[in-house]
Amino acid sequence: MTNIFLLKRDITTSKTLRAVCGRGLPPLAHLAPELFAGAGHICLATDRTCLNKFKRTFKKTLGRRWDGTDIFVLPAGRAAKTFRALEGLLSFMLKRGFSRNSLLIAAGGGSVTDLAGLAASLYMRGINWISVPTTFLGQIDAGLGGKTAVDLGGVKNMAGAFYQPALTVCDAAFLQTLGPGELRAGAGELLKYALIGPEALRRRILKSIEDALKGDAKALQELVSACADFKLSLTARDERDETGVRELLNLGHTAGHAFEALSKGRLAHGRAVLWGLRYACLLSIRLKTLEPAQQRTVSGILWGTEAAPLPAACFNFRAFYRLICYDKKAGAGKNRFLLIERPGRITAVNDIAPGILKGTLTALKRR
Ligand SMILES: NC(=O)c1ccc[n+]([C@@H]2O[C@H](COP(=O)([O-])OP(=O)(O)OC[C@H]3O[C@@H](n4cnc5c(N)ncnc54)[C@H](O)[C@@H]3O)[C@@H](O)[C@H]2O)c1
Missing domain, CATH: 1.20.1090.10 (Dehydroquinate synthase-like - alpha domain)
Incomplete structure (x- = not known):
């Protein structure tokens, strides 16, 4: 299956929402040279599990920019979505001399992309960020669309921002290391799309869901592209969740x-x-x-x-x-x-x- 480039023009801001879905994707600097050409410092925010599993992949995808990239390791899972972790990442960038031209790359599940996206929106009132979701749920949903947040007082996503990544990269190669439980965690959002989406998407999801949840690479990749395309098209019609279009995702x-x-x-x-x-x-x-x-x-x-x-x-x-x-x-x-x-x-x-x-x-x- 070839790589699919998704470009959606936001109807209110004319901003272009960009994502690329595929397997074994080219290095990030090839996908978005302009982001790297202008970037002084680069920070890779990820969690321990992902760093252990994908250090070689991260190195390859960053190419000659790997040396000099600062790595910030977040706690795995929901513990990443706290003010403590947010302050930790912001302070880390401050101490390393990050400026408005710096680039933040978030590689991990939805917890990592939600937290790092929020940090990108706040640091010096906003720096470029790239979302690299590594879970099935992240690639069909959390890593796309620019909703970023931390939890507050035991309530989910109570403090956050709308802040689009300059690029989202959904590489199915990451999904190979997910266990059955982590794959199954994608079922809820998939079935949500089956209920809110058009007939063709619904048929596609219902046909492939069980294969995807068993880890079938082709089914996973197909569903990621289809769901990412649908999510970005809704987001582009209602980026800030104001007209009811995007609310369907809830x-x-x-x-x-x-x-x-x-x-x-x-x-x-x-x-x-x-x-x-x-x-x-x-x-x-x-x-x-x-x-x-x-x-x-x-x-x-x-x-x-x-x-x-x-x-x-x-x-x-x-x-x-x-x-x-x-x-x-x-x-x-x-x-x-x-x-x-x-x-x-x-x-x-x-x-x-x-x-x-x-x-x-x-x-x-x-x-
Ligand atoms: N912003 C949005 O639009 C949006 C949408 C849906 C969900 N979310 C948020 O996403 C979060 C859930 O994200 P999630 O389901 O990706 O879980 P997660 O980010 O909490 O990660 C779950 C676990 O999977 C591990 N992991 C990540 N990639 C892996 C890989 N390739 N192989 C093996 N292990 C891997 C992580 O280290 C972690 O331990 C929730 O906080 C939810 O609120 C946000």
């Missing part, structure tokens, strides 16, 4: 983020999103937004793939309700859910009565 995330936070690290983001989608499906049935003729199809899509059980802490309704009221689109103390009408058609509903939300959580426990 399907399953209101409950999903609450489950992820309540599990205190036991439930990976992608797995929490799959449960969040199931919750949204049950709520859509309860509130009768989901057309009766579509209920079997949608349930089949969401319950057709294996999911680790939800930890008991996720069924604490009071804690769950507090967290869902932090949804950035809902007013203070209110809730807002994206619900399904049919695959490809989503609607937003505000202020759902707590009793209905509680009943849905109980129904989810019973399924």
Whole structure:
């Protein structure tokens, strides 16, 4: 399969969103020579796991710029998305004399790209950054689109910025070292695309999902290109999440983020999103937004793939309700859910009565 270059022109800012998807991609300086020509210092932000696994790849991709690149190692997983880690990376760049012409490369899962993207937006009010997602979830979603964040007070992504990477590079070669659990963490976001995307994307995902989750290289690469293309096209129509187009990407995330936070690290983001989608499906049935003729199809899509059980802490309704009221689109103390009408058609509903939300959580426990 050849490399696919994705270029999307943002309709409000005319900025071009750029990503390249493929396998064994050329060095970064070949993909974006202008970013390297102008860059004084370069910082590679990654985590220990990725550095151990991919040091040779990073060296190769940076070519003659490897010598002189400063490497900042973040904690692996959700521990990267803290103010402490953010300050650590910013202070590191300050001490090394980084300027506005410096370049930050974030290579890792969504935790690394979310944190490093935020650091890039803040350092001297913004420096160029390149996103190199290394997980399946990162390549189909987190590493693209310019939403960056850290967690705050136990709530997911409460402090962040919209800050586009100058380039996103999705190289399927990174996905070879993911274990079955890490691959499965991509299932939630994949099924989200199957429910919000057009018919052709849905068919493609449903045809290849099980192969991809088993690590089939061709299926993974095909789904990464298709999902990256779709995500960038939504982002380009609503970069700052203001018109409702981009909000579609939040399907399953209101409950999903609450489950992820309540599990205190036991439930990976992608797995929490799959449960969040199931919750949204049950709520859509309860509130009768989901057309009766579509209920079997949608349930089949969401319950057709294996999911680790939800930890008991996720069924604490009071804690769950507090967290869902932090949804950035809902007013203070209110809730807002994206619900399904049919695959490809989503609607937003505000202020759902707590009793209905509680009943849905109980129904989810019973399924
Ligand atoms: N910004 C966005 O639009 C967006 C979208 C979706 C999710 N997210 C965020 O992404 C985060 C989850 O990201 P994730 O699922 O990539 O997990 P992660 O970044 O937390 O990484 C999970 C683990 O995988 C390891 N890892 C990374 N690449 C690997 C590889 N190639 N081989 C083996 N191990 C590897 C990491 O070291 C880490 O231990 C969440 O914080 C979520 O909020 C952001």
